Amino acid sequence: MELSQEEILARLAAISQGTAVEAMKITITEAFKDRVVATMPIEDQHRQIVGYLHGGVSVLLAETVASVASVLNIDIDRQLAFGLEINANHVRPKKDGVVRAIATPLHLGRTTHVWDIKIVDEQERLICVSRCTVAVVEKPAS
Template structure:
């Protein structure tokens, strides 16, 4: 299995539970989609802010994993913030994560989540820590 296929493997993950799909994984950019359905809505029928945050952090974490040496390093979400701009009841949202800072021990990603018409649903920034793997 190549590196990109390994990163796309969603078995037993929150990405699988919430129906997230990978569209693109490249150096410094990740594009993912997520349905707005019974898995991702809050009780009033709108996209749950936590589902948007899960999508944003997943995209940033996978983007970081793509850039590190996974034989020697591991990455974890360190901090995330999200501004929920517009409500959404159904359809699909698309997250585009782009790297804003690529450091040795942290990476910062900007994530724009938009609907099918291109309207901004959520704007997020996620810092991902890069640490050496324990032997």
């Protein structure tokens, strides 16, 4: 049975409770096998010491959308997805407002997925570009 977009988003919101996703106020707004989008406000906990969006927070946002995208592309009854490698280029500073991350696939293999992630501001200006490789592994026997 295929879940509706609303059901997928509701499940993602539920499993995000008590995680870094909730703590950083990340909201998944689209969740498809070939595109995951999330928004995040820039508030005090998102800033580095001189008041701008912390690069590590951008990386957390990027890995979040990549990991969610991989989960949508695996058999969750028998597989898990873990971030394996991530890089990021921070191309524009941002002090406040909301950023949006968009993950699209570059490679969807049997054991690895590679995602292109763009983080943009409200005017669609590029804030950060990232690439994340996600490992797909079999769940351990219980």
